[in-house]
Amino acid sequence: MNQYLSNLFKYKDLFFELVRKDIKLKYRNSVLGILWSMLNPLLMMVVLSIVFATLFKHEIPHFAVYVLIGRIVYQFFSESTNFAMDSIYANGQLIKKVYVPKYFFPLSRVCSSFITTFVALVPLGAVMLVTGLSFRWVNLMFLFPMFYLLIISAGIGLILAAINVFFKDMKHFYSIILMVVMYMTPIFYPASIIPEKYMPLIMLNPLYTIVNMFRDVMMYGVVPDFMSHLICIAYMLIYGVLGLFVFYKTQDRFIYHL
Amino acid sequence: MNETVIEVSNITMRYRLATERVDSLKHFFVKKIKREIRYENFFALRDVSFSVNKGEVFGIIGNNGAGKSTLLKIIAGVLKPTTGAITRKGSIAPLIELGAGFNGELTGIENIKLNGLLLGYSKKFINEKLDEIVEFSDLGKFIHTPLKNYSSGMKAKLGFSIATVVQPEILIVDEVLAVGDINFKEKSEKKIRSMMEGGTTVLFVSHSLGQVESLCDRVLWMEHGQVMRIGASEKVIKEYQEASKSK
Structure with missing residues (x-):
């Protein structure tokens, strides 16, 4: 264990560099660069608002903010896990030749997505201001759901990265899973329309609780109840530990499949 | 001064060569159910043990495919051996794949x-x-x-x-002295020699037997993943040369 920590410390500069490189790579050759991190969720919000406003407008006040939050949370999850999934394979040439802590690759990608997601919070603030939602101290509690989401995504990213080394089919399969997750998350519909009997199924989706928690603190100014924290922490532990475990157990065999 | 810095004990490296390459999930399960996945075992290294002392210059020779590079990669930490253990003390500078990355x-x-x-x-x-x-x-x-x-x-x-x-405390050199022009070759040899004088332990792999003989204290001769001889450079190199000739 001690050896792992000293190794982590030794390579920490590499980790930061990888995160920086990932962000740079993402916006390479695009004119607007990092602005896309703000524009993308905004434009998505506009589209979804126009499409769904007629359907749900009366049930959801501040529909634009509602959609934007759902979108940001889902976008982070899908982008970071997808990006992490490919990371080991993409860096195969390197892993074959030099020793580097392999978990750096998926984790750096999750972290870089996390940073760009924070950029996406700027337009969220702007939209809140425009639509007349007032800012409160409780808003700062958004850090809780963000943190839970980060760990959950990192865990899932590690699992996917490991699986993807052995089975390239995972990529195609995962795009279907992501779609299911998207519809299971109340991004553009009110959570209340979910029939009671499906709730246990919906609760399997960690994003459900996280999105709700996020909206509680940002839109309704409510401190999230103890139960939802507990659910998130449980998910965080399950995925975090499972991710590390799967990755740790399989990493020595990556090299034969790259 | 006889402190061991690299201790390699009973390292075996087994590759399982699947008779067919399976890299899709569907394929895998179909094959698994039909019990059609067969593996051929290939031993890149078989029960290799040796130790290197601090400050020593240790040469590794052998024909192509004898397992030299695999051994170096294991020592550098890129590969994990199937069985066996390795202990290293101190920092390693691997000159194995120069410019990887x-x-x-x-x-x-x-x-x-x-x-x-x-x-x-x-x-x-x-x-x-x-x-x-x-x-x-x-x-x-x-x-x-x-x-x-x-x-x-x-x-x-x-x-x-x-x-x-x-x-570094341990320097692993794999054939890199063969690249670069004359000037650089001299320069790099000089640098390695100065490191040796500074107490760095060197693992040296080369096909140039003259170079090995002039640089190394002890030499390990490998064949088909197994240790043939370990001993004083001159003696082992001579035996190796004779064995190669008589083939």
Whole structure:
């Protein structure tokens, strides 16, 4: 264990560099660069608002903010896990030749997505201001759901990265899973329309609780109840530990499949 | 002074060569159910044991495919052995695949920074040593050119300069002295020798027996993944030469 920590410390500069490189790579050759991190969720919000406003407008006040939050949370999850999934394979040439802590690759990608997601919070603030939602101290509690989401995504990213080394089919399969997750998350519909009997199924989706928690603190100014924290922490532990475990157990065999 | 820095005990490296390549899930399950997955075992290393003392220059010789590079990769930590254990004491500078992780789009300078990080140097350290690395690499104005325009010799020079900027406790050298021009060859040999004098333990793999004999204290001769002989350089090299001739 001690050896792992000293190794982590030794390579920490590499980790930061990888995160920086990932962000740079993402916006390479695009004119607007990092602005896309703000524009993308905004434009998505506009589209979804126009499409769904007629359907749900009366049930959801501040529909634009509602959609934007759902979108940001889902976008982070899908982008970071997808990006992490490919990371080991993409860096195969390197892993074959030099020793580097392999978990750096998926984790750096999750972290870089996390940073760009924070950029996406700027337009969220702007939209809140425009639509007349007032800012409160409780808003700062958004850090809780963000943190839970980060760990959950990192865990899932590690699992996917490991699986993807052995089975390239995972990529195609995962795009279907992501779609299911998207519809299971109340991004553009009110959570209340979910029939009671499906709730246990919906609760399997960690994003459900996280999105709700996020909206509680940002839109309704409510401190999230103890139960939802507990659910998130449980998910965080399950995925975090499972991710590390799967990755740790399989990493020595990556090299034969790259 | 007889402190062991590398201890390799009973290392076996087994590759399972699937008779057919299976890399899709569906394929895998179909085959698994039909019990059609068969593996052939291939032993790249078989029960290899040896130890290297501090400050020693240890040569490894053998024909192509004898398992030399696999052994070095295991010692460097890139590969994990199937069975057996290895203990290392101290920092390692692997000159195995020089310039692994070089990026063709980046310039020489940028690659020094990236490669240094991959070797586990800190950012601060690299910035301090940048001039020294550039100076040693002899690349002159090309240091600001993207790496894709470099010749293989130039890349090797750069890789060597980055890897040897520290005085490591263990240096692993695999054939790298064969690259680069005469001047650089001399320069790099000198650098390795000065490291030896500084107490660095060196693992040296080469096909140039003359070089091995002049540099190494002890030599390990490998064949088909097994240890044939370990002993004083002259003796082992002589036996190896005789064995090669009589084939």
